Amino acid sequence: MPRIRSRLVGAAAVLVSLPLAVAPPVSASAVAPDYTIKVSPSADGAALSKQQYGVFFEDINYAADGGLYAELIRNRSFEFNATDASGFTGLTAWTTAGTATVVNDDQRLNDRNRNYLKLTGGVTNAGYNSGIALKKGDKYDFSVWARGDAALRVSVNLADGTALAAPITIAVAGDTWTKYTGTLRATATTDRGRLTVSTPGALRLDEISLFPRDTYKGRSNGLRRDLAEKVAALRPGFVRFPGGCLVNTGSMYSYDGAFNYPRARSYQWKDTVGPVETRATNKNFWGYNQSYGLGYYEYFQFSEDLGAMPLPVLPALVTGCGQNRATVDEALLQRHIQDALDLIEFANGPVTSTWGKLRARQGHPKPFGLTTVAIGNEENLPDAYWANFLKFEAAIKAKHPEITIVSNSGPDDQGGTFENLWAKNKANGTDMVDEHYYNSPSWFLQNNARYDSYDRNGPKVFLGEYASLDAKFYNSLAEAAYMTGLERNADVVKMASYAPLLANIDNVQWKPDLIWFDGDESWGSTSYQMQKLFMNNVGDRVVPSTVTGGGVVQPKPITGAIGLSTWRTAATYDDVKVTRPDGTVIFSDDFNDGNADGWTAVQPRGNWTVTSGGYAQTTTDTEDTMVKAATVTDTDYDYTLKATKQAGAEGFLVAFGIQGTGNFYWWNLGGWNNTQGAVEKGITSAKEQLITKPNSVNTGQTYDLKISVRGTKVTLYLDGVEWGGFDDNAVTEPFAQVVTTDAKTGELIVKVVNAQDKPAVTKIDMGGRRVAGTARMTVLAGDPGEQNTRTAEPILPVTSTIKGVSASFTREFPANSVTFLRIRTR
Incomplete structure (x- = not known):
């Protein structure tokens, strides 16, 4: 039945300015600031264009289709086929009652619209997602290209047959392709509608469409x-x-x-x-x-x-x-x-x-x-x-x-x-x-x-x-x-x-x-709300500013389990060893005992088996397989192994520093259809590339691989020759700011990001400007682990007016927050 939700969408969705429950300005003498922002007296920074963000x-x-484009019928012209995706046919998204055949012959509507439907009986389309979305009282424009001589009945219903609009009947006449139209007015609100077109005779149909009248503009x-x-x-x-x-x-x-x-x-x-x-x-x-x-x-x-x-x-x-x-x-x-x-x-x-x-x-x-x-x-x-x-x-x-x-x-x-x-x-x-x-x-x-x-x-x-x-x-x-x-x-x-x-x-x-x-x-x-905050408050020109104080987060050494992986490739690994710089063995496996007892699946994909004294992944159509072993707590170590590609599209993936599913480093040799090598850093469901260079591997050739880890620094060797390296040693700066002008309103826009789990008491020196004593403040803040979903949007902007603004004032910016202050200058 119709789904009812309290959240408004479309034109009715507006942001409401609410009082913000934050501390008043902090007295500069009461608390030593964590940070100090100094704003230049001159607005002579870079100009910001209307196209700055898009x-x-x-x-x-x-x-x-099924998204921004408002058409409600999926596969409206019967053109889907297995080239698009496995299992797709000309009747994907349609169910039939009677005889319905997708035809591709010289009677087609035109040379670019290849397929059409021969129909005796009826066909029903469920649209996208759970069904066709209708809003009570709204009009929906139906259209179809047809040829033949018979009546065509058009209706929208729930799956149980409950009518969602008064049906319409169209008289199709003549054996030439003609466009026919009609209008349906929804009598209920639902997201589970079905469109049915049926005929007691025989018709040829194409380009069956149901379009909301209420589109953007x-x-x-x-x-x-x-x-x-x-x-x-x-x-x-x-x-x-x-x-x-x-x-x-x-x-x-x-x-x-x-x-x-x-x-x-x-x-x-x-x-x-x-x-x-x-x-x-x-x-x-x-x-x-x-x-x-x-x-x-x-x-x-x-x-x-x-x-x-x-x-x-x-x-x-x-x-x-x-x-x-x-x-x-x-x-x-x-x-x-x-x-x-x-x-x-x-x-x-x-x-x-x-x-x-x-x-x-x-x-x-x-x-x-x-x-x-x-x-x-x-x-x-x-x-x-x-x-x-x-x-x-x-x-x-x-x-x-x-x-x-x-x-x-x-x-x-x-x-x-x-x-x-x-x-x-x-x-x-x-x-x-x-x-x-x-x-x-x-x-x-x-x-x-x-x-x-x-x-x-x-x-x-x-x-x-x-x-x-x-x-x-x-x-x-x-x-x-x-x-x-x-x-x-x-x-x-x-x-x-x-x-x-x-x-x-x-x-x-x-x-x-x-x-x-x-x-x-x-x-x-949450990133939509962040982008909207920036895009709605760009300004015209940057006002140079500096920030002092606070601290940075130092990088951590690369520790964790080692791993083996493949991507659409069958490969064999052997003589896996992890040693300290002095040669002490931390872990070793030559697989000569016929088992892989020390290894566990990170991704339960592919077919891993010990064969002929090596550890092999034998499928060539499986992506992102991975097994791991030996959690390494040392900060300095060498990881060595032999790798042989047996068949498939790509090469080897050798993982290290595995902290959990999706969080690791891997050396990718023969990636991107055997054209590129890379070191990638896994973060949740995606990967950040640290090194990329042309590379391929040969089927049947055994390669000696060595990954040398020294804290945050990694050097990679291929067959004894240095292949590349990186140092993942950048410091993290959790506090950032920029100041821009808005010439139309005469305001300075002070934008402050505090991406850490503690508030940031900040002194703001306005560069000798005379400013209004109040400012408009918009804040996005919350638990850094939160995300906005269909049922809850915990991260939304809150706007309020604050007092105590002056040529030099102190403000406490909440933990894990972005704050925009629009300050009028005099």
């Missing part, structure tokens, strides 16, 4: 209102779209009008514009089908509705995200380059131009005002990517010198690819470079000064994807501390966006995520 949308976690073929409004509440300065990994993965085919184009191709913007029934569906990189109902026109329209700059990402014909392939087809490359030029015409061209005319036909004669495009995403073949990027750049600049072109630096925050591409971009004078990284909270707290040393005259930075690797409030605190560094370096870091943006609670491929939703509700994570 959002990145990728169709991951069912973010488009009332757009037809529009967006789910509560989700779009949550994005709008962030006040983003830009929208990066449509990805992400789905942009530059799959086959690199470019649509040229032929019928037999492949599934699982890279994202092509021309597939996604024009009438929805003419848009080709495609396999999504993240393991499902994407209808392209949410396409480039809708992305541009959404950006305009948000008042945000559109930032499309185009494939460079070098795949990323672990695929690592580059095209050798020059004609194909030139077609993609022309596609980039055509996109600019679609966005900005006059209505008399080929692509400007299509934009006008879709309902937008006025140009969208595109100013920036990105070429590529996380390519891990830097030389191949760079060769293609230069060709895109030359062609675009020749015709559109006004367009800013964004390059990238690969998938990591450091390493060979990163350094290679940054060197190339600097030498080229590239407009902007896109950096991506997903790291631990400690990394963000250790790297606040990352951009302090960047070349002020080099390419500008677009931090297109970043997040701390979990969804707890502590992760959000670490991100907030890092954002103070982004703002302080706004002359270098011109744009930044957290990623990913959306996640369907029932279909998750990636965590963490900013906004979560099911069929009828949505809620912001």
Whole structure:
């Protein structure tokens, strides 16, 4: 039956300012401050742009179909198949009563909409999640393309048959494809509806749609209102779209009008514009089908509705995200380059131009005002990517010198690819470079000064994807501390966006995520609340400031269990040994006794067995297997072993410093389809890369591996030769701050992050300014282990007015908190 919840969503969701139960300003003479913030008398820091923060949308976690795109029918055009995901068919999400056959022949609706349904009887669609969400009294627009001569009955019901709207009947007539429409008005509120279409005769049907009339800003073929409004509440300065990994993965085919184009191709913007029934569906990189109902026109329209700059990402014909392939087809490359030029015409061209005319036909004669495009995403073949990027750049600049072109630096925050591409971009004078990284909270707290040393005259930075690797409030605190560094370096870091943006609670491929939703509700994570606080209070210019006092958290030596692992590879390990520097053996296993009694499964996956005096994992289709042994408490030790790849896609994973599931280091040799080596640090469900470099391993060859640990310093040896090393010795700084101005309101915005378990008494010296005696304070605070969920949102902003503000005053900032003070100057 209808689910009733007290939380309001959509337009009704507002933040209420409540009195804040915190201590009054602390007397400077009563308590010695832990920290002192000194604000410069002059507001002469970096200028902050309207595009300082934005959002990145990728169709991951069912973010488009079943998410932001408001269509309620899943597999509306019967195009699903096993290419999309195992078990998918043309009738996925449909149940039948009678005869229903998916047909692909020359009677199809059009060459891009391949399949249609031959129906005698009825079919029922349950939509996404638990069912179709309806709100009592709201209107829902039904449409279908049909041919034949028979009545078509349309109804929405619960699974038990309870009607949710008065049914409608449509008279279909004629053996040509015709679009038929009708309107249903919901008589109840539910998230478990079903749409049924039935006929007593025989009809051919395609593109069966049920769309809420109440979309964001009332757009037809529009967006789910509560989700779009949550994005709008962030006040983003830009929208990066449509990805992400789905942009530059799959086959690199470019649509040229032929019928037999492949599934699982890279994202092509021309597939996604024009009438929805003419848009080709495609396999999504993240393991499902994407209808392209949410396409480039809708992305541009959404950006305009948000008042945000559109930032499309185009494939460079070098795949990323672990695929690592580059095209050798020059004609194909030139077609993609022309596609980039055509996109600019679609966005900005006059209505008399080929692509400007299509934009006008879709309902937008006025140009969208595109100013920036990105070429590529996380390519891990830097030389191949760079060769293609230069060709895109030359062609675009020749015709559109006004367009800013964004390059990238690969998938990591450091390493060979990163350094290679940054060197190339600097030498080229590239407009902007896109950096991506997903790291631990400690990394963000250790790297606040990352951009302090960047070349002020080099390419500008677009931090297109970043997040701390979990969804707890502590992760959000670490991100907030890092954002103070982004703002302080706004002359270098011109744009930044957290990623990913959306996640369907029932279909998750990636965590963490900013906004979560099911069929009828949505809620912001703790990082959503943090991003919103920063994005709504950016300011115009940085006021230089310094902080003194407090302390830092020192790093810990790398101790813990040792481990063996594989990833889509069968491998054998032997002669495992852990010794102290003086040669004393801590642990040893040559497996000659025929057992592995000292080893336990960390991840109960794969098939581990002792065979021929070695310990083997024998499956080649299993990811992330791991066994461990010998918890090492010594801070200095050497871990040695022999490793042999027997079969499969990748190489070896040798773990050390294992503290628990998901928390470890591992040396990854032959990773990313046997193209890269790395050292990764596991944090909960994800990994932070400490070293990356090109690497492959040979099947059947035995390698001698040695990991030498000295406190926080690790040196790695491959066959007796030093392969690489790192020192995980960065200190953690739990207190961060930045000050900006708001010219419109005449306020200073003092932003303070206290990411530690104790309050921080802080003296704030306003640099001799005369200021109002009161200020508006907004605080996010709570248990660092908390997270916002569908049923509870413990981390929400609380705003109040405080007294006792002066040219120099002292404030106690709560433990585990972010505080924004808006102080009016006189």
